[in-house]
Amino acid sequence: MIKSLDELLELKGNKMKLAVVACQDEDVLGAVVESAEMGISDPILIGSKQETFDFAEKLGLEISTFRFIESSSLEEAAETGVRLVSAGEADYLMKGLVDTSILLKAVLNKEWGLRTDSLLSHVMVYEIGTYHKLLYLTDGGMNLYPDVEEKAKIIDNASVVARAMGNEKIKVAVLAAKEKVNPKMQATVDAAELERLGKEGRFGDDVIVEGPMALDLALSKEAVQVKRFPGEVAGDADILLVPNIEMGNGIGKAITYLAGGKSAGIIMGAKVPVILVSRADDKETKLYSIALGNMIAKYSREMAK
The missing domain is CATH 3.40.718.10 (Isopropylmalate Dehydrogenase)
Known part of the structure; x- marks a missing residue:
């Protein structure tokens, strides 16, 4: 049983593919790159390539080896991320610089979304x-x-x-x-x-x-x-x-x-976990959330066998 959030960061192997929707966000990009370097996730970046690479250069991040998919709008980025999961090319999603409503609208799309009989909940x-x-x-x-x-x-x-x-x-x-x-x-x-x-x-x-x-x-x-x-x-x-x-x-x-608690957040109820963190959340919380999503995606895959 996992007893601390730091234990999530120590779990290696069976990296799940993470589709990052609207990846042109400094804090999200930093956490995603660190998760990849730690062997936690295998990121697929979706968004504005120019903005993303500008941020990467500014922060000293190496992202040239990641798969990148250019999108011309936030709606297109959200649809691309969800379709990647539907097609089996990604295992879970992460919200970047995109409105929550836009991402969830794509997740709940009746034709190609990730709906289940359950209810989305945080x-x-x-x-x-x-x-x-x-x-x-x-x-x-x-x-x-x-x-x-x-x-x-x-x-x-x-x-x-x-x-x-x-x-x-x-x-x-x-x-x-x-x-x-x-x-x-x-x-x-x-x-x-x-x-x-x-x-x-x-x-x-x-x-x-x-x-x-x-x-x-x-x-x-x-x-x-x-x-x-x-x-x-x-x-x-x-x-x-x-x-x-x-x-x-x-x-x-x-x-x-008030209590100085560490945290990780996830949306459940779709076919895959969706990482949705607040812009006020620090990099540590985002990193823990990525690791949590990876563990849940791996667990769900094993349970489906």
């Missing part, structure tokens, strides 16, 4: 000094106010990430503001339903879903003891399922800026 993997293992937060980046069926699919997506990282037993805390079901608080109602579905085997024998649960109970063994809260997940959660994007965004930002 998963952040955090390494925090005050927690005893990696923490998976979902979904603070895409789905605004998911209903219970959508939350079930979000759990499915996050569980794939956790399995790819080597987790044999996955503990999901369905977050809410309190632990008792209150019909006036939809998050608590949904949490109880998701727990019921989990007990019926909806998420697989390796996934334990419990809720509703406040954040302190999900993460703190001391809080669990004080409140005498029962269950297998409390105090030892792997996945935090948030009820809405505000809670997810707030928890994630707090981990990064």
